[in-house]
Amino acid sequence: MDMITPEHLIRQLDIDEMETAEWIDALKSVLATSGPERARFLLSQLAATARDAGLNWRDARITPYVNTIRPQDEPAYPGGSDAVAIEERLAGIMRWNALAMVVRANRAYGELGGHIASYASAADLFEVGFNHFFRARSGDFGGDLVYFQPHSAPGIYARAFLEGRLSEDNLAHYRQEISARSAGIQGLSSYPHPWLMPDFWQFPTGSMGIGPISAVYQARFMRYLEHRGMLEAQPRKVWGVFGDGEMDEPESLAALSLASREKLDNLVFVINCNLQRLDGPVRGNGHIVDELETLFGGAGWNVIKLLWGSDWDPLFARDTHGELVDALNRTVDGQLQTFAANDGPFNREHFFGQSPGLKAIGSMLTDDEIDRLKRGGHDLRKIFAAYHAATNHRGQPTVILAQTKKGFGMGTAGQGKMTTHQQKKLEQSDLIEFRDRFKLPLTDAQVENLEFFKPADDSEEMKHLQARRSALGGHMPQRAHDGATLPVPALESYATFALDAGMKEMSTTMALVRMMGSLLKDAGLGKHVVPIVADEARTFGMANLFRQVGIYSAQGQLYQPEDIGSILYYREAKDGQILEEGITEAGAISSWTAAATSYSVHGLPMLPFYIYYSMFGFQRIGDLIWAAADQRSRGFLIGATSGRTTLGGEGLQHQDGTSHLVSATIPNCKSYDPAYAYELAVIVDDGMQRMLQQNEDVFYYVTVTNENEAQPSMPAGARDGILRGMHCVQPREGADIRLLGAGPLLKEAMAAASLLETSFGVKAEVWSVTSFSELARDGMASERAQRLQQEHAQPWITEKLQGSNAPVIAVSDYVRAVPECVRAYVPAPFVTLGTDGFGRSDTRAALRDFFEVDAKWITYTALAELYAGKKSADEMREIASKLGVDLGKAMSTQL
Numbered sequence: 001m002d003m004i005t006p007e008h009l010i011r012q013l014d015i016d017e018m019e020t021a022e023w024i025d026a027l028k029s030v031l032a033t034s035g036p037e038r039a040r041f042l043l044s045q046l047a048a049t050a051r052d053a054g055l056n057w058r059d060a061r062i063t064p065y066v067n068t069i070r071p072q073d074e075p076a077y078p079g080g081s082d083a084v085a086i087e088e089r090l091a092g093i094m095r096w097n098a099l100a101m102v103v104r105a106n107r108a109y110g111e112l113g114g115h116i117a118s119y120a121s122a123a124d125l126f127e128v129g130f131n132h133f134f135r136a137r138s139g140d141f142g143g144d145l146v147y148f149q150p151h152s153a154p155g156i157y158a159r160a161f162l163e164g165r166l167s168e169d170n171l172a173h174y175r176q177e178i179s180a181r182s183a184g185i186q187g188l189s190s191y192p193h194p195w196l197m198p199d200f201w202q203f204p205t206g207s208m209g210i211g212p213i214s215a216v217y218q219a220r221f222m223r224y225l226e227h228r229g230m231l232e233a234q235p236r237k238v239w240g241v242f243g244d245g246e247m248d249e250p251e252s253l254a255a256l257s258l259a260s261r262e263k264l265d266n267l268v269f270v271i272n273c274n275l276q277r278l279d280g281p282v283r284g285n286g287h288i289v290d291e292l293e294t295l296f297g298g299a300g301w302n303v304i305k306l307l308w309g310s311d312w313d314p315l316f317a318r319d320t321h322g323e324l325v326d327a328l329n330r331t332v333d334g335q336l337q338t339f340a341a342n343d344g345p346f347n348r349e350h351f352f353g354q355s356p357g358l359k360a361i362g363s364m365l366t367d368d369e370i371d372r373l374k375r376g377g378h379d380l381r382k383i384f385a386a387y388h389a390a391t392n393h394r395g396q397p398t399v400i401l402a403q404t405k406k407g408f409g410m411g412t413a414g415q416g417k418m419t420t421h422q423q424k425k426l427e428q429s430d431l432i433e434f435r436d437r438f439k440l441p442l443t444d445a446q447v448e449n450l451e452f453f454k455p456a457d458d459s460e461e462m463k464h465l466q467a468r469r470s471a472l473g474g475h476m477p478q479r480a481h482d483g484a485t486l487p488v489p490a491l492e493s494y495a496t497f498a499l500d501a502g503m504k505e506m507s508t509t510m511a512l513v514r515m516m517g518s519l520l521k522d523a524g525l526g527k528h529v530v531p532i533v534a535d536e537a538r539t540f541g542m543a544n545l546f547r548q549v550g551i552y553s554a555q556g557q558l559y560q561p562e563d564i565g566s567i568l569y570y571r572e573a574k575d576g577q578i579l580e581e582g583i584t585e586a587g588a589i590s591s592w593t594a595a596a597t598s599y600s601v602h603g604l605p606m607l608p609f610y611i612y613y614s615m616f617g618f619q620r621i622g623d624l625i626w627a628a629a630d631q632r633s634r635g636f637l638i639g640a641t642s643g644r645t646t647l648g649g650e651g652l653q654h655q656d657g658t659s660h661l662v663s664a665t666i667p668n669c670k671s672y673d674p675a676y677a678y679e680l681a682v683i684v685d686d687g688m689q690r691m692l693q694q695n696e697d698v699f700y701y702v703t704v705t706n707e708n709e710a711q712p713s714m715p716a717g718a719r720d721g722i723l724r725g726m727h728c729v730q731p732r733e734g735a736d737i738r739l740l741g742a743g744p745l746l747k748e749a750m751a752a753a754s755l756l757e758t759s760f761g762v763k764a765e766v767w768s769v770t771s772f773s774e775l776a777r778d779g780m781a782s783e784r785a786q787r788l789q790q791e792h793a794q795p796w797i798t799e800k801l802q803g804s805n806a807p808v809i810a811v812s813d814y815v816r817a818v819p820e821c822v823r824a825y826v827p828a829p830f831v832t833l834g835t836d837g838f839g840r841s842d843t844r845a846a847l848r849d850f851f852e853v854d855a856k857w858i859t860y861t862a863l864a865e866l867y868a869g870k871k872s873a874d875e876m877r878e879i880a881s882k883l884g885v886d887l888g889k890a891m892s893t894q895l
């Protein structure tokens with residue numbers, strides 16, 4: 001190992017210390033006599049002079065590697081030393097129970113996994129939050145919202161155990177949710193999971209990066225509701241505790257400037273800078289804290305460095321020549337980790353041994369004291385000071401960069417070790433060391449048995465813990481579902497134009513926007529509708545909504561829009577209703593999730609419609625949608641310009657042939673690909689009924705297109721079929737062939753039917769498939785019920801197609817795997833057509849020929865099925881040539 005030795009750490013010498021001192025003294029004297037305002041002015045004048053002289057000097061935005069808050073500025077700790085001591089003991093107990101939970105689960109079943117080291121580093125950060133800052137929703141107060149670092153979940157369970165919310169049985173079933181359920185117990189999920197623990201977790205954070213971006217948009221959505229007068233403005237906070245490694249995820253940093261632009265002082269990030277991630281150091285050769293300081297500071301955040309504990313204060317006080325600060329500035333994170341993993345004598349030699357001045361500072365401490373020197377994120381007083389400053393800061397979001405030790409207290413077994421992240425086994429000696437380190441009143445045998453420890457109800461610790469939580473409004477985290485409903489307008493009140501379309505031409509996108517426009521005007525529901533776009537409102541014909549309901553902007557509109565004279569001018573307003581997010585699908589979906597979970601988070605149901613290019617949905621931000629599903633979101637995702645052949649020359653980057661394949665995998669997402677405006681109307685109505693009236697935790701993915709169609713009126717009795725996945729749009733007694741068309745390709749199926757009839761005398765029946773995935777789900781459930789319960793449960797698709805052996809041809813504008821998912825339930829020969837391969841630009845007609853999904857290809861496919869074994873190859877070639885089908889063409893996947 002290359003050690004950083006004093007030789008390596010050669011101080012950059014100041015070439016004229018006298019001159020430096022004069023400048024510093026001058027500034028100090030200005031500060032003392034004329035105050036900070038004048039000092040700031042002079043500094044900016046100096047900077048301007050440097051700029052004029054072409055020095056190209058820029059403030060590095062990095063402050064020294066010390067705490068931002070000076071000791072003299074720290075507020076008194078509420079409850080004084082007693083409270084600190086009690087809370088330190090509580091943190092020790094939490095750590096123990098969290099550790100016992102993981103090690104026990106692992107002893108019982110080696111495969112179960114779990115994490116100890118992350119929570120061990122975060123425990124104090126959480127404890128100060130739980131004891132002094134995180135306010136629960138209670139009475140009229142909406143409560144704070146906390147995004148917890150995911151793999152610290154065992155610590156949150158440990159606290160809930162002490163608070164009496166979880167039992168020993170729950171703890172004993174950590175990561176054993178299935179076996180727990182069969183024993184009638186609520187198991188504990190590995191990460192925050194609202195779907196699996198619906199009364200407990202509010203926000204899923206398990207997939208790194210999702211927590212940070214969601215927290216920003218959550219804080220923003222809270223402001224949106226307040227500015228629109230929907231939610232009382234209260235001093236609520238959104239807290240996010242995240243890992244320093246997690247900050248490398250692009251989503252973690254993606255919304256930083258939004259947060260400062262919108263002055264979200266209701267937002268506090270606490271970054272647990274234990275300097276390690278899973279495999280090793282986050283920035284072994286640098287300082288992650290400094291890097292984050294630059295990033296957050298540059299993005300306009302208030303940055304608080306919380307690096308060293310109170311026991312460092314006297315050392316800094318002795319550091320009159322700045323040698324200590326200098327050494328810290330230059331000790332890279334990899335080295336700091338090595339110091340964390342080693343003991344007092346090692347640190348004395350290798351850190352304090354770097355220079356005589358440092359040696360003298362180190363001599364103030366015993367080896368044991370050096371060993372126990374705390375990092376800022378383990379010192380309750382320092383943490384309190386940082387949180388206090390953050391919560392009182394106005395006009396900016398705050399980030400606290402809290403330096404901790406990964407595996408804090410895990411001794412030689414884990415603290416600061418490269419492998420500590422994965423550690424879930426500890427030797428008896430390590431456990432004993434842990435007990436002693438945190439002064440836990442456990443016997444050796446109790447330690448050996450990994451017994452959970454809960455102090456008596458009348459103990460100081462328990463009384464303090466309960467009193468603090470009750471002062472802060474109750475337990476956290478806690479997920480509410482109050483069952484509030486919203487009135488759903490009658491379908492006829494907003495969709496008559498679609499139900500009785502009478503062959504009027506319109507696209508399904510136009511139909512949707514028209515319905516939304518009416519819903520927004522509805523007296524009861526209107527203000528709960530949240531239209532969300534990512535810079536594509538005009539593409540989807542939504543510009544009229546700009547004027548109608550306005551675009552939300554925290555600052556209102558500070559300029560006269562260029563198009564002020566037009567009826568549809570670009571109107572921004574503080575109470576605007578549209579969330580126009582700009583080019584950020586990740587941001588827009590985060591807003592959608594905040595709105596789609598408002599029923600639970602704020603007890604205020606909202607109805608978000610996020611309308612986007614369908615290609616940039618599940619493919620681009622699928623994980624955020626998955627997290628929204630876990631969070632029991634309710635709302636509409638509208639995949640516009642959908643399908644692979646409806647856009648034509650508009651650009652292949654938008655051509656989506658897969659979103660329905662992915663959306664089908666999300667259990668609470670109901671996906672539809674309607675062809676007609678009336679189908680869309682029925683789907684929107686059903687969604688609103690289920691989500692707003694019946695409080696079902698489902699959300700809808702609906703694809704629409706911008707292809708104009710002659711829209712028929714809704715046939716009687718079609719509703720059930722539309723919602724279940726298919727209904728007959730062209731019945732034909734004694735049909736020779738059945739055609740299933742989905743979305744934009746239904747019309748190709750219709751055209752094929754008439755071609756078959758007129759040119760080949762073949763009778764074809766046509767069905768509109770609104771959802772292959774709903775048909776498949778129904779098929780799976782029925783098939784299983786039949787197998788397990790011997791029930792006579794027939795899938796909807798089987799019921800509709802049975803009684804005939806006429807071949808069935810299915811066509812959709814998605815890859816063939818989409819229609820293929822119903823194959824098992826089709827009681828006749830079945831062929832699927834779809835748009836596999838890369839998209840490309842051309843006319844719709846050329847694309848549909850290329851993917852072999854147009855009327856002539858459907859016709860040829862139908863005839864090939866009907867004539868199999870009956871017509872010769874030559875006869876089939878003749879038919880193809882008559883149809884204009886090129887049988888020699890390469891497959892769409894090959895080109």
Ligand SMILES: Cc1ncc(C[n+]2csc(CCOP(=O)(O)OP(=O)(O)O)c2C)c(N)n1
Pocket residue numbers: 117118121151206207208209242243244245246247272274276277278282406421
């Ligand atoms: C998107 C994603 N990628 C990878 C992981 C796997 N993972 C879980 S924890 C972890 C390391 C986290 O390091 P850090 O954020 O520094 O937190 P620490 O445990 O050090 O506090 C990784 C890579 C994940 N959960 N999500």
